[in-house]
Amino acid sequence: xILGGKGGANTKTGLVFEGEVDFLTFIAKQKDYTVKGSKIxxxxxxxxxxxxxxxxxxxxNERGIDYTKILSKKILPxxxxxxxxxxxxxxxxxxxxxVAGSTxxxxxxxxxxxKQYRKLLASLNVEVAYIYILNDWFKDPRYKDVLDYxxxxxxxxxxxxxxxxxxxxLPTPGGE
Numbered sequence: 079x080i081l082g083g084k085g086g087a088n089t090k091t092g093l094v095f096e097g098e099v100d101f102l103t104f105i106a107k108q109k110d111y112t113v114k115g116s117k118i119x120x121x122x123x124x125x126x127x128x129x130x131x132x133x134x135x136x137x138x139n140e141r142g143i144d145y146t147k148i149l150s151k152k153i154l155p156x157x158x159x160x161x162x163x164x165x166x167x168x169x170x171x172x173x174x175x176x177v178a179g180s181t182x183x184x185x186x187x188x189x190x191x192x193k194q195y196r197k198l199l200a201s202l203n204v205e206v207a208y209i210y211i212l213n214d215w216f217k218d219p220r221y222k223d224v225l226d227y228x229x230x231x232x233x234x235x236x237x238x239x240x241x242x243x244x245x246x247x248l249p250t251p252g253g254e
Contacts, residue, residue: 101157101170102128108251120249129158141202148198153191161247166205168246169195174213185210185224188234210236
């Protein structure tokens, strides 16, 4: 399994996820971070925004973007983090599992979903990345092929129980 830099849990450089968690709630609890509505601030400076599920579509609608004219079917992300410094929408899919099931197949859709999000967000002139946050269940050797596939797709990533903030362009809590 090719895991170079994909996983681990260093709370000094990112956020450790436990189960399905709301990104805004989680980041607001981190040192030097505050949240106002969907906006994320670090040491008082706006560094990004985050949207959960339909929140992305509300944001797009406010900008005059009608997803029904772009996509044939609405796709709902677990969370989306827009990072100002790198002009990137990071689509977060949080998959925590303890038995085999439909999530196994969902991991094989990153290329399609990434292309759909790129199409949806194209008029904003932004970059798009697709990130899975997985629990230890997916460290099982039977997921080797699908994890290798995910990282073979440019701008598709996975991390175990953890989101390294510096990898998506957000400042590190307590960092300088």
